[in-house]
Amino acid sequence: MAGSIPERYWGAIKMILAIESTCDETGAAVVKKKQSGNGVEVIVNITASSAEMHNKYGGIVPEVAAREQLRVIGSVIEETMNKAGLKYEDLEAIAVAYGPGLMGSLLVGVETAKTLAYVHQKKLLAVNHMQAHLLANWIDDEPKLPGVGLVVSGGHTDLVWLENMSEWFELGGTRDDAAGECFDKCARALGLPYPGGVSIERVAENAKSIGVKLPRPLKGGSGYDMSFSGLKAALLREVKSRGELDESDRAGLAKEVNEAVVESLVEKTEKAIKGKHPKSVLLAGGVAANKLLRKKIKKICDELGVEMYVPEIKYCTDNAAMIGAAAVLRPKEADVFELNPDPGLDIFG
Known part of the structure; x- marks a missing residue:
């Protein structure tokens, strides 16, 4: 606390x-x-x-x-x-x-x-x-508390309970790589430039599925913890097995990485909403700029009657x-x- x-x-x-x-x-x-x-x-x-x-x-x-x-x-x-x-x-x-x-x-x-x-x-x-x-999230706004905070960046991935402005408690977090770190390492494996999250999202936006399903570690688990190292390792194996990547392969794999990371973050956030009954969900960190993450968290919040807050991209x-x-x-x-x-x-x- x-x-x-x-x-x-x-x-x-x-x-x-x-x-x-x-x-x-x-x-x-x-x-x-x-x-x-x-x-x-x-x-x-x-x-x-x-x-x-x-x-x-x-x-x-x-x-x-x-x-x-x-x-x-x-x-x-x-x-x-x-x-x-x-x-x-x-x-x-x-x-x-x-x-x-x-x-x-x-x-x-x-x-x-x-x-x-x-x-x-x-x-x-x-x-x-x-x-x-x-x-x-308090810049030009005033989120309602208590709330669930999801902080996702290059070095950290934390799910936090904000009882009020001074009392914060840990719900869960990553057990290994941060989500942003996973994006960076996967982008490097795909030959995409740094920062990885931005590059992967850009390439994935209009990509078609190529039939590859990467793992979502800890999916369905009882707690709020997340894991991204297994996802990264699976992508590295997939890239190695394919040899030289063409643009279709690169885009398809980027799409799957983006969806896998976002799905993991959304699942644990939804679990926290249902378990803790907050007034709000607060997204934060560089990865909070991800359009797919924003869209999916907003959908869940709307369905569950919870307000979502996220800072301007800048x-x-x-x-x-x-x-x-x-x-x-x-x-x-x-x-x-x-x-x-x-x-x-x-x-x-």
Whole structure:
């Protein structure tokens, strides 16, 4: 269970500068709490991505990502502040994602935020990147709780029960590969570019079935856990057995991967809805941009009378606006001399 929020924070936060650098994106945003309710308003949100630099490697190279972030973070923050028309004296606090993520990338963001907070004498707010994905649903909206949260990204797949804004509990998650990681590895096997989820969805959109059925591990199981390593391994065997893939084979296999991953996510989410009776379902993370996943979760929610929330596409992938939203809604003040990156932080940390 995540810790509760000190009462002194509620309603106290005004303008926040938020920084995101957990993986291959470098982001800065200025956000504020809406005047009424718990919604969050984004004033400016800027993201610089190094994804193109990683394409030739078929995935993220941590050293390349961190070096690029170190190069651009200052200009990204400066542009954000200029577009917001703010000076540092106008800020209430500076927020930064301190984990989970790549150590080198986290260091760039954390040390930058600590320096700015110290120099300008501002509160430093430490943000859990995975919590921030879920809390992106509060940008320009106010989901009803309790709810079931499905966080699906390149490194994590978590099914979470949100009793209220401060009490969160684990329902289940992946036992091995994350859904996004599965997409990336399957895309690489199919000769498709990074990021894998986007490439697979694009190729699969108009593809025809080629009669291949990949496994859905843990389907029908009693719990809420998921597994994607068996699916990935089965695809690798199928690709190897076929030798050179033609475009029809590649598209057909991409279609089956997309459907298998989505089916696994939808089944466990539906099970959680029926077992927990939430008021809402909240999708989050980069994979939440997947059209098939959105469509199928929406269908189930409509059938079961539950509201579905999902952030705009630009707030599904890594961005600083969601870090700001988390800082507004679940603030955690940190000491500028003591905050350190935590690459292995889980969603309840």
